[in-house]
Amino acid sequence: MTCRLCGSGDLQSVVDLGATPPCELFLTEAQLDEPEMTYPLHLRVCTSCWLAQLPPLITPEDTFTEYAYFSSYSTSWVEHAKRFVEGAVGRLGLDQDSFVVEVASNDGYLLQHVAAGGIRCLGVEPSVNVGAAAREKGVPTVTEFLSPETGAAVRAEHGPADLVVANNVYAHIPDVVGFSKGLRALVADDGWVSVEVQHLLTLIELNQYDTIYHEHFQYYTVASAMRALASGGLALVDVELLPTHGGSIRLWARPAEAAGEPSRAVTDVLDREKAAGLHELAGYAEFAKRVATVRRDLLSFLTVAAAQGRSVVGYGAPGKGNTLLNHCGIRPDLLTYTVDRNPYKHGRYTPGTRIPILSPERIAEDRPDYVLVLPWNLRAELTEQLSYVGEWGGRLVFPIPGLEIVEVKP
Incomplete structure (x- = not known):
């Protein structure tokens, strides 16, 4: 196993949870007498770039083509998405001439609020069943996995996005470099990318080990997220700490040529991670x-x-x-x-x-x-x-x- 971000072969064990089936493959009654495949669930961290990761034993196609998770069944999550949209509209000055793309847009839980504001939007969702639910809500959605090629194709057809949203998907893709390049392909040269992902700092500090499962291929500190975004030509500009999923980070990034210096908030969170030992092996030992x-x-x-x-x-x-x-x-x-x-x-x-x-x-x-x-x-x-x-x-x-x-x- 080598690091999927930097290619290093020096990966150290964080926790070994044995072997489990894929967490979203719920069984029908007819399947109870059939065997189940299980896969090792062993989290390791790269000592070169400090990306925590699982081996890519299951492909996204295995998990997300037909998916059991519908975001809109969580009332608080829909409200969280609404607040984000309202804040992004104000922060970025989005209006009826703007274009917003969400990657892994699920059932339209977020883009429904964009559409309600009269802002042109598009979802890029790989799961056929939840994408269909989004279209039923009136949210335009294409059924695709994001790659540099699909990002370029969406941009060619619909134009560059003023804002690209990637909430709770950055952990779900084994090709983190290709996905990051796909985000860059979607966004305008002076546009913005917003990524929400669970923060490894709170995962470690609060024993949130149950968020380790096969469709989460990697687990980010701000330090490792900066390196991942940079692999696609994006630079981190700002970060927000969120209570969602037990503790998440919202990363605001821009194309490197338009980014400028990162905010004080970025420096502050990096300092917290360093103090917790997450930029070295000591922070993972216990x-x-x-x-x-x-x-x-x-x-x-x-x-x-x-x-x-x-x-x-x-x-x-x-x-x-x-x-x-x-x-x-x-x-x-x-x-x-x-x-x-x-x-x-x-x-x-x-x-x-x-x-x-x-x-x-x-x-x-x-x-x-x-x-x-x-x-x-x-x-x-x-x-x-x-x-x-x-x-x-x-x-x-x-x-x-x-x-x-x-x-x-x-």
Whole structure:
């Protein structure tokens, strides 16, 4: 294995989570008697450019041609996208003569707000099923994976973009250099690129290891993101720290020739990363031990609850949840079922652990003692949604960054 960004062969282990199935390949009932492929889930970091990465064992075509994740099922995520669009319009002076492109635009959760403002837009989305949902909302969408060639083709047909948005996709592509060049091909020579991606700093500090899964090929500090953007001819201009996904960074970049000097915010975050040791091996040394503690604490809670006859069900069936369930070896004897708002997943089973996925209404019907919240990054939203669990004295359980059992008031 060599670094996909700089080509170095010096990659050091950060944490080895064993082998799991792809996290979004939910099983139908007919597939329960069929074998499942599993792939190593071993995070390493390059000691030359400090890009943390998984080996590219699964291609994006395997994962994203038909995709189970629809962004619009998270109310808070749609609101986050709306706030971003409103801020970008003001910051960049976008108007009806502007053009906005989003890469990995999913079901139109973000571009619907651009279109509502009368601004011309286009989604570039590889998944056929979620792209179709976007078009049903009136969001123009092409079904493509971004590469330098597709970026150039979109630009030739639709013109250069004043703003290119790439939210929560920069980790999902194994060809980080080619993707970065694709972003540069889309954007105008004086335009802007906005990238949101989980921050490796908070992943390490807050034990967010369940966000490590096969469709996340790499994990960025600002330092490694700067190098990745530069590989495509883009320069980092500004950075914002966001609470999304447990802690993300919003990277504002421009074509190198138009960029100028980076902001003070860039320097400040780089200093924080350096102080945390993430620009050297020392910052990664204890992470695997803390991951083992999360696993032991969750399993201890579930086994004691089962021994006491307490009922435990899950809320949500996110990709991160499947990393957690598989790493901990949790099966239906410890977690009877989980629920999800996305009807695509109803009647299916979690990959590897084969836990049934039901509709959210089932929780009120069964009145379990505990609800294990798997999308812990939506804690505020889901604590409010699940407040009714308090009607019968039920409690919520959050596994990350450490086990926490929470009483809720209806």
